[in-house]
Amino acid sequence: MNAPQAPDDALLTIGVFAARARLSPKALRLYDRQGLLAPAYVDEATGYRYYRGAQVARARLITLLRRLDMPLARIRQLLDLPGPVAAEALAAYWRTVEERVAGQRTLVDHLRGRLTGRSSEMYEKFEIRTVDVPEQQVISEFRHTLAHELPAFIGASLGRLEQAAREQCGGIVDAPFVQYYAEVSQESDGPAESCVPVADADAARAWAETNGHGGRARTVPATRLVRTRITKAQVAHPQINSAYEAVEAWIAEQGLTIAGPCREIYFADWDAAGPQDEVCDIAFPVQNR
Structure with a gap:
């Protein structure tokens, strides 16, 4: 027969409370320092900490959130929110976890291909296509x-x-x-140029004359692109390099020549996309040798 539980407003020693909350006294002291779960009362003479039974639910919630590897600072912010808002904050946190894990999974594939020397097999998962792009008027920003x-x-x-x-x-x-x-890497700073194709060339030139971010307006010539489509998870560096290398290898196999700077074409709503949704084309302009 289970022993009777103390009332929720009763003061419990840290040992008794730790047992009920399924936490160690050490964890409770840490949560106090972090502002997550303060004792209801601290005896000034002895320094002993006491908790109330009503705090058990909060303690167990902290434990469950920690099992999701949520940082303590983020848990503190979440626990201060109203229930429905806290639930949405938890969902937002988990989306970031899923995106990180998906990116790490593609990075593992990239590294396995390199470590085993099977890069050619790794490239086979990328579908390569060619597309003819007409002349475009773009506005752009250029940055190292x-x-x-x-x-x-x-x-x-x-x-x-x-x-x-x-x-x-x-x-x-x-x-x-x-x-x-x-090249853009941790050692090389590009440069890179963000471009948006627009409808009105005259208006684009007028915009460029007054833009405060170093904006430009220019014409991008018509070209043939060789491209492959990748997911949001594959966009992260360095795993995106696998897609670039796959396209470059295909171009060499076909006897073509790269005819200009490579591109990342973002055709999908980035914020709405999930880790496995296709969002980007990796493309190179080409010409015959």
């Missing part, structure tokens, strides 16, 4: 950027350019893209 800075630059610059295209340049007529004029 390292790999860890690149996602922020792409997101911010394409956001500004898409807004300008809609409001000042007659609208967006094709998928935005980023061109790379040299």
Whole structure:
């Protein structure tokens, strides 16, 4: 027969409370220091900590959230929110976890291919196609950027350019893209150019004359692109390199020559896409040798 539980308003020693909450006293002291779960009373003379039975539910919730590897600071923020808002915050956290794990999974595939020397087999999973792209009028931003800075630059610059295209340049007529004029890595800073195709060339030139972010307006010549389509998880660096290498290998096999800077073409809503949704084309302009 189970022993009777103390009332929720009764003070419990840290040992008794730890047993009920299924936590160690050490964890309870840590949660107190982090502002997650403070004792209801601390005896000034002895320093002994006492908790109330009503705090058990919060303690067990912290334990469950920790099993999701949620950082303590984020748990503290979540627990201060109303229930429905906290539930949405938890869902948002888990989406970031799923995206990270999906990216790590593709990175493992990339590394296994390199470590086993089976790069050619790794390339076979990428479907390669060619597409003819007509001449385009674009507005753009040009930046020297390292790999860890690149996602922020792409997101911010394409956001500004898409807004300008809609409001000042007659609208967006094709998928935005980023061109790379040299390698972008942790040691090499490109440069890279974010581009948005627009409808009104004259309005685009007028916009470029007054833009405060170094914006440009120019014509991109018609070209033939060799491209492969990748998922959101595959966009992360360095696993995106597998897609680039697959396209380059196919171009060499076909006896073609790369005729300009490579591109990442972002044709999908990035924020709405899941880790396994296709969002981007990796493409090279080509010509016959």
